[in-house]
Amino acid sequence: MKILVSVDIEGIAGVTHSEQTRSGNGEYERARAWMTAEANAAICGAFDGGADEVLVNDSHGSFRNLLLDRMDERAQVVTGKPRYLGMMAGVEHQCDAVFMVGYHSKAQTAGILAHTINSFAFRRVKVNGMELGEAGLYGALAGELNASVALLTGDDVFLAETRALFPGAMSVETKRAYGNASCLSLSPALACKRIYEAALAAVSNVPELRPFILSKPPFTCELTTQSPGQADLFCQLPSTTRVNDATLSFQAESMYELLRVLNSFSAMSFMLR
Numbered sequence: 501m502k503i504l505v506s507v508d509i510e511g512i513a514g515v516t517h518s519e520q521t522r523s524g525n526g527e528y529e530r531a532r533a534w535m536t537a538e539a540n541a542a543i544c545g546a547f548d549g550g551a552d553e554v555l556v557n558d559s560h561g562s563f564r565n566l567l568l569d570r571m572d573e574r575a576q577v578v579t580g581k582p583r584y585l586g587m588m589a590g591v592e593h594q595c596d597a598v599f600m601v602g603y604h605s606k607a608q609t610a611g612i613l614a615h616t617i618n619s620f621a622f623r624r625v626k627v628n629g630m631e632l633g634e635a636g637l638y639g640a641l642a643g644e645l646n647a648s649v650a651l652l653t654g655d656d657v658f659l660a661e662t663r664a665l666f667p668g669a670m671s672v673e674t675k676r677a678y679g680n681a682s683c684l685s686l687s688p689a690l691a692c693k694r695i696y697e698a699a700l701a702a703v704s705n706v707p708e709l710r711p712f713i714l715s716k717p718p719f720t721c722e723l724t725t726q727s728p729g730q731a732d733l734f735c736q737l738p739s740t741t742r743v744n745d746a747t748l749s750f751q752a753e754s755m756y757e758l759l760r761v762l763n764s765f766s767a768m769s770f771m772l773r
């Protein structure tokens with residue numbers, strides 16, 4: 501059994517403010533240590549539950565957050581960007597299941613630090629009419645590559661959004677949202693204990709799970725941007741269609757292709773910052 505642990509930072513216990521998610525300050529240095537500890541809890545639970553191999557995908561921002569010298573030595577890490585498979589890179593090595601650790605709810609919801617891929621540029625992402633956040637988009641990419649989502653950890657809003665997409669997945673509520681930047685959180689230590697237990701149980705559930713298949717390809721992606729200027733920019737790509745002032749759409753033959761286009765838009769958006 502091979503597991504990919506994809507680790508974001510916004511859903512980690514104790515993280516509640518964007519300062520904690522951006523490099524260059526002491527609060528971030530503390531938060532990335534908590535992130536590393538939750539990743540280790542998931543890795544350790546996976547091995548103790550019977551996994552033969554564990555890959556870890558550093559899935560936040562620069563994709564260089566985990567403190568590698570503190571990471572469980574048995575796991576290998578996917579680090580740095582850009583990469584075609586983004587938050588799922590590693591899953592192509594025939595992983596059976598994915599653990600989503602420290603994930604957050606989609607843009608325009610009341611979860612802690614809610615956003616979808618790029619909070620500066622993306623207001624809403626719909627695929628074949630269904631609004632999806634990062635877990636839904638990347639869970640569908642994992643599904644396309646035959647891997648199921650077996651563990652979800654993050655705040656209560658994130659879990660409410662994703663439990664229906666991934667039936668049978670284990671979950672850990674690390675904190676309860678009061679809003680975008682405040683919460684009632686577990687201590688990092690207790691969050692790690694619960695993630696370890698859930699990861700352990702998740703491994704034995706994997707054979708019962710089904711990969712998340714959103715619908716048959718092709719896919720129509722409708723992207724609403726935070727401002728019309730961003731839609732102007734993204735529509736420079738000839739395969740896009742302008743839907744209205746701040747919305748555009750494009751077609752993709754696979755979730756892999758769809759996410760590559762979204763991540764290219766995200767990179768383009770830095771021009772307007």
Ligand SMILES: [Zn+2]
Nearest residue numbers: 508509560561
């Ligand atoms: Zn993130």
